[in-house]
Amino acid sequence: MIKVNLSGRQKKTATKAAAVSKPSAGPSNAMPVLHLMVVVGAAVAGYFWYSGLTSQSADLSTRIASLQEDQKNLDVVVKQLQVYETRKVEMEKRIQVIEDLKKNQLSPVVVLDALGEAIDRTRYVWLSTLSQSNATISMAGTGTSVDTLSDFVANLKSTGYFRNINLARFDDAKGNYTFSLTCEFSPPSLRVAEKGAN
Numbered sequence: 001m002i003k004v005n006l007s008g009r010q011k012k013t014a015t016k017a018a019a020v021s022k023p024s025a026g027p028s029n030a031m032p033v034l035h036l037m038v039v040v041g042a043a044v045a046g047y048f049w050y051s052g053l054t055s056q057s058a059d060l061s062t063r064i065a066s067l068q069e070d071q072k073n074l075d076v077v078v079k080q081l082q083v084y085e086t087r088k089v090e091m092e093k094r095i096q097v098i099e100d101l102k103k104n105q106l107s108p109v110v111v112l113d114a115l116g117e118a119i120d121r122t123r124y125v126w127l128s129t130l131s132q133s134n135a136t137i138s139m140a141g142t143g144t145s146v147d148t149l150s151d152f153v154a155n156l157k158s159t160g161y162f163r164n165i166n167l168a169r170f171d172d173a174k175g176n177y178t179f180s181l182t183c184e185f186s187p188p189s190l191r192v193a194e195k196g197a198n
Helices: 009-021 026-104 108-121 146-158 188-197
Strands: 125-133 136-143 162-173 176-185
Touching: 108 125, 108 136, 108 146, 125 146, 136 146, 146 162, 146 176
Parallel strands: none
Antiparallel strands: 125 136, 136 176, 162 176
């Protein structure tokens, strides 16, 4: 049996139901495009990030190579400086040795002048030998009496140049007294310098 609807109500309901059940085409077509854009954007961002890192890596490699070259140059300079420092220390030692030798060097003229002054003050003393080893003076001679030898030792001390006087041998031969004497010759200026250094 065929029903005919003349009012058209049912038709509207059917069209409404068909309209509701029919899926919309707009959102389903936009999703793949959106996903594609996200993937392309991520790829572009990744590419720029990677090329930035590559550029930084290349810059750092260049700087490292430059710093290594500078370090090699500085190592050469440091080695040269060590050689110069070693030479400087050796030269300072040599200069110190020379200065010490000059300081401890005794002029024979000064020794003989001081000794001559002591002998001139003492009567009846004669020297037969005189030797010098660095600052040590050794002498031997003859005196007419014990008092004369005592005066000679006192006169040596009074010059200010002789110290640590030691009368090593004292013999009586034919009325005269032979003696052997050792002492240190030390000019007053040298003693003042030694005290200042201490």
